[in-house]
Amino acid sequence: MKDIKVTDSVKYIGVDDHDIDLFESQYVVPNGVSYNSYVILDEKVVVMDTVDARKTDEWLANLEEALEGRNVDYIVVSHMEPDHAASLQVLAEKYPEAQIVGNAKTFNMIPQFFAFDLEGRKVVVKEGDTLSLGSHTLQFVMAPMVHWPEVMVAYETSEKILFSADGFGKFGALDADEDWACEARRYYFNICGKYGVQVQNLLKKAAGLDIEIICPLHGPILKENLGYYIGLYDTWSKYEPEDKGILIAYASIHGNTAAAAKKLAEILEAKGAPKVVVADLSRDDMAEVIEDAFRYDRLVLAAATYDAGIFPCMEDFLHHLKAKNYQKRKVAFMENGSWAPMAAKIMKGIVEGFKNIEIVDPVVTIKSTMNDENVKTMEELADNLL
Ligand SMILES: Cc1cc2nc3c(=O)[nH]c(=O)nc-3n(C[C@H](O)[C@H](O)[C@H](O)COP(=O)(O)O)c2cc1C
Numbered sequence: 001m002k003d004i005k006v007t008d009s010v011k012y013i014g015v016d017d018h019d020i021d022l023f024e025s026q027y028v029v030p031n032g033v034s035y036n037s038y039v040i041l042d043e044k045v046v047v048m049d050t051v052d053a054r055k056t057d058e059w060l061a062n063l064e065e066a067l068e069g070r071n072v073d074y075i076v077v078s079h080m081e082p083d084h085a086a087s088l089q090v091l092a093e094k095y096p097e098a099q100i101v102g103n104a105k106t107f108n109m110i111p112q113f114f115a116f117d118l119e120g121r122k123v124v125v126k127e128g129d130t131l132s133l134g135s136h137t138l139q140f141v142m143a144p145m146v147h148w149p150e151v152m153v154a155y156e157t158s159e160k161i162l163f164s165a166d167g168f169g170k171f172g173a174l175d176a177d178e179d180w181a182c183e184a185r186r187y188y189f190n191i192c193g194k195y196g197v198q199v200q201n202l203l204k205k206a207a208g209l210d211i212e213i214i215c216p217l218h219g220p221i222l223k224e225n226l227g228y229y230i231g232l233y234d235t236w237s238k239y240e241p242e243d244k245g246i247l248i249a250y251a252s253i254h255g256n257t258a259a260a261a262k263k264l265a266e267i268l269e270a271k272g273a274p275k276v277v278v279a280d281l282s283r284d285d286m287a288e289v290i291e292d293a294f295r296y297d298r299l300v301l302a303a304a305t306y307d308a309g310i311f312p313c314m315e316d317f318l319h320h321l322k323a324k325n326y327q328k329r330k331v332a333f334m335e336n337g338s339w340a341p342m343a344a345k346i347m348k349g350i351v352e353g354f355k356n357i358e359i360v361d362p363v364v365t366i367k368s369t370m371n372d373e374n375v376k377t378m379e380e381l382a383d384n385l386l
Pocket residue numbers: 251252253254255256257258304305306307308309336337338339340341342367368369
């Protein structure tokens with residue numbers, strides 16, 4: 001087991017997964033992902049969540065090592081998502097006297113995944129309920145739809161630890177040496193982005209707790225500078241831009257729209273834009289482009305017209321932005337078409353359905369390849385974007 005210290009009586013028993021090709025069958029995780037799980041050793045012993053079925057055996061070995069021969073009294077289920085709850089039945093059968101702690105919604109969901117008998121084993125908690133373990137006490141805080149309906153977090157009052165479920169999680173195994181914010185932001189917007197209001201509700205409740213340690217279900221345990229992480233979560237869940245910058249996201253079949261997107265980036269940089277990021281929606285990691293769209297305050301959408309519509313990767317991108325409640329940004333459009341360009345009209349129609357969007361004109365319309373007139377329009381657009 002990895003030597004990751006939470007406190008003397010709270011042990012980390014999670015596992016790293018470096019073999020997974022795509023997390024949730026869609027997110028690349030170049031540095032893997034961790035499934036975190038914890039044990040609190042007191043008069044009573046509690047296991048906080050389990051792990052993905054991919055790693056049950058390794059996790060069980062970690063658990064046994066941490067238990068040093070003791071039994072499990074409680075299993076707390078923060079939510080039923082399989083990357084954390086898939087090993088629940090194995091654990092419940094291995095420790096048949098352990099009681100399972102969840103809320104009413106958790107117990108509605110358990111039988112959808114497992115067939116084991118819950119009779120006499122349920123501890124049903126609701127907002128503010130506490131579970132005394134001896135010198136430690138868990139206080140439960142409901143966090144519905146962050147990002148499953150039954151999600152709850154637990155605050156351990158004696159050591160001031162927030163077991164934050166997927167909140168404050170990130171992609172990347174625990175042995176990955178990488179910036180926290182980059183992979184936490186990509187994780188947040190793609191997985192929880194739709195639920196900003198619910199995250200705000202949880203942050204408001206958390207503000208009333210004196211938190212010294214955050215134990216998330218993915219990524220590192222946070223022990224220092226907690227205001228930094230909580231501040232970022234506040235910005236993200238309010239859908240406020242984190243940085244000033246312009247993302248130019250392009251969807252190009254043969255490269256002409258790509259060339260125009262790069263030309264606009266050059267013009268913006270020449271005019272002193274502080275940060276310009278260009279993304280190829282056909283090839284770049286979609287989750288990262290979504291992350292950047294939320295990170296920066298301005299977005300330029302550039303697409304080729306395709307079968308009287310927009311090139312599909314742009315359609316896909318806009319679908320994701322809509323699903324994640326993209327809002328509060330400035331957006332501009334560039335389109336391309338060889339006979340009847342209409343990508344801008346279609347993209348605009350979609351974006352106008354988002355909240356608090358300021359459209360920046362003019363639209364750049366390219367017919368096949370960029371010409372001098374297009375460059376002049378781009379200059380004007382750049383001025384209006386800056
Ligand atoms: C399958 C296909 C469908 C297309 N449909 C349209 C269309 O409906 N209207 C149009 O004006 N151009 C259409 N085009 C042409 C492209 O939009 C045009 O050539 C554009 O310049 C491509 O830009 P790109 O070099 O960035 O891919 C289509 C091209 C392809 C390959």
